[in-house]
Every structure is written in structure tokens, then in C-alpha cells.
Amino acid sequence: MQAILDRFEGEMAVLRFHAKGGSASGGEGEQELVVPKEELPKDVKEGASLFLLISESKSEEEAREKLAKTILNEILNTEV
Numbered sequence: 870m871q872a873i874l875d876r877f878e879g880e881m882a883v884l885r886f887h888a889k890g891g892s893a894s895g896g897e898g899e900q901e902l903v904v905p906k907e908e909l910p911k912d913v914k915e916g917a918s919l920f921l922l923i924s925e926s927k928s929e930e931e932a933r934e935k936l937a938k939t940i941l942n943e944i945l946n947t948e949v
Contacts, residue, residue, distance in 0.1 A: 874909070885900070
């Protein structure tokens with residue numbers, strides 16, 4: 870996904886991208902994504918064209934699921 874670095878707001882960066890079918894009505898339009906400046910390449914400037922990669926993290930999912938199961942087991946096994 871391509872995005873343009875629109876501006877910096879303090880320690881945050883505002884990225885703008887053209888989203889197809891991004892609205893509730895299924896139309897097209899400009900969208901903004903605000904990310905920490907530290908997540909961008911070091912010397913990137915306003916107006917730069919960026920490539921965004923979105924991927925799934927199975928290890929994160931598995932860790933959250935394991936934690937949830939552990940907490941649930943602790944709650945269910947607690948005697949009152």
C-alpha cells in the first residue's frame with residue numbers, strides 16, 4: 870500500500886493514502902494514518918512516498934490467546 874508522509878505533529882507522523890472501498894458506503898477516498906515518528910525511516914521528509922506492509926503476526930496472536938487462557942483458568946480454578 871502506498872502512502873504519502875503528509876506532516877509531522879510533534880512525535881507523530883500523519884500518513885495519507887488513497888483507499889478503495891474504505892468508506893461505509895463502499896466508495897473511494899483519502900484516509901489518514903497517524904503513527905509514531907520513530908516507526909518511519911530515519912531521514913524521511915514530509916512529502917515522501919512510502920510503501921506500507923500490513924501482515925499478520927501469528928506469534929502475537931498465540932501469545933495473547935495463551936495469556937487469555939491462563940487468566941481464565943486462574944479465574945475458574947479460584948476457590949471462594
